[in-house]
Amino acid sequence: MLARFNNQSVIEEWLVNKTENNVNKWIQSVNLYSVVCTNDDLIVGFGAITLKGEILLIYLVPEALYKGNGKLMLEAMEERIISEGIEEIHTVSTITAKPFYERNGYTKNGMPLLVGNIKGNFPLIKKIPPN
Template identity: 35%
Template sequence: MNAVIRAAGQADAAQACNLLCRSISECCAEDHRNDSAILAAWLGNKTPENVASWFACASHHSLVACDGSDVTGVAIMTRQGRIVLFYIAPEVRSTGTAKALLGALETQAREWGLRALQVASTLTARGFYERNGFDYCGPARTAFGTDAVALAKKLPGSGCGCGRRS
């Protein structure tokens, strides 16, 4: 894996948007079932302007994985520990890029004193999260009309959330 994980910036929005659209279209067929209406709804808000606004949001921690000047992964987590966006480029699947990106989110969550992470995962990504310590919490549904799964991970060494280490 050659990816460098860093904070996402406004200049990354166009590449990140392209990556999101490719990852959803090419990797998440199990979820959208090649249904053009579901795919259109899922991709509808994936514009460079929206991605830039998500990156700029003060209540988000936004990261990109880069291989040279290419954005190969993107992740956004809220200050409450909810992973709201997490995608990698199809060509870097199984290279460790996603694991490194998730590790960077976990590090930030621990720095914030969070005790757990949560995600409403695609069916496609469920195995990835479970291999990385997330537990199944139940079924979920996305706004785009797809089934999802709620998953959570307790963060070791995260303390009680009061600012002191336990």
């Protein structure tokens, strides 16, 4: 989806930490909670959140978009963080994912940051109501 903006420098900056080695580290980290979404035994999505409540990523293959898969992964990550007693969940969203987070209760948490020469990182927050 990022490719639709056709800005190679933004894409390259965004991909810099998306290596196989880093993904393996994320999965194995005791400080992160990772989720996968499967369809017919194929992994179609991956998400990761720190145990302090920072969503690092939620990715889906294009065929899995707009079918509730992202929401299911987000809810699973939120439930885990709530069980840790965290009261706020933070993320820095792409412009593409920003409406998804907003539909799920996230609000603006600061000014957008530049990625390359465009505003592309949007700090968001979701406050967890007390039980």
